[in-house]
Amino acid sequence: MFMILAAVHLTLLSTAVLADRCNLNNGMTDEVRDMFLKKHNDYRSKVARGLAKDGLGGFAPMAAKMYKMSTSEWFSELAINGVGKENELSPEVYNRGVKHYIQMVWQTTRKLGCGVKECDNFLLVGCQYHKRGNIVGNVIYKVGEPCSKCKCPKCTCEVESGLCVVQ
Structure with missing residues (x-):
């Protein structure tokens, strides 16, 4: 059985070191892409609400x-290390072990791209986010009632999830 190694960013070092142990089939199907996207949006919805x-x-x-x-x-x-009610990415919070969570819920992040590579006895999974987050000194996301600030052009509120949708 494959062990899944999750990484927010695939680094050149890890790619170079593991490249000779990975076959050419990247394992990323539309079904897997949808699964990553759905799971990310489920987590973002949980935070928003x-x-x-x-x-x-x-x-x-x-x-x-x-x-x-x-x-x-x-x-x-988040559940293990916490962020706190301040909801600001201070140096202390940054070093607490919540960087992956913070990038996933960063307010201005709208797009997600993930890749999977099958290697000897594990899957290497990496995701890229746009726009990037984890900017020390910034607010992670605006606190308030879900969707109360969805006022950008072409934005609507998806009431059930509490997320802003850009058309």
Whole structure:
């Protein structure tokens, strides 16, 4: 059985070191792409609606403008290490072990691209986010009632998920 190695960014080092142990079939089908996207949006929805448990106590604050992305283990970082009610990426929070979670819920992130590579006895999985997050000193996302800040051109609120959808 394959072990899944999750990484937010595939680094040149890890790619170069593992390249000779990986075959040419990348394993990424439309079904797998949809699975990654759905899981990311499920987690973002949980945060937007204030249902994500924070390891520092309580729940992550609701998001006023969390975009639904177009085109796993990371989400557990919030429950284990926490971010806190301040919802700001301070140097302390950055070093707490929540970088993957923060990138996944970063307010301005709208697009997700993931790749899978089959190697000797494991799958190497990597995802890229646009727009990038994890900018120390910035707010992770605007706190507020879900969709209350979905006021951009071509934005609508998907009430069920609490996410802003850009048409």
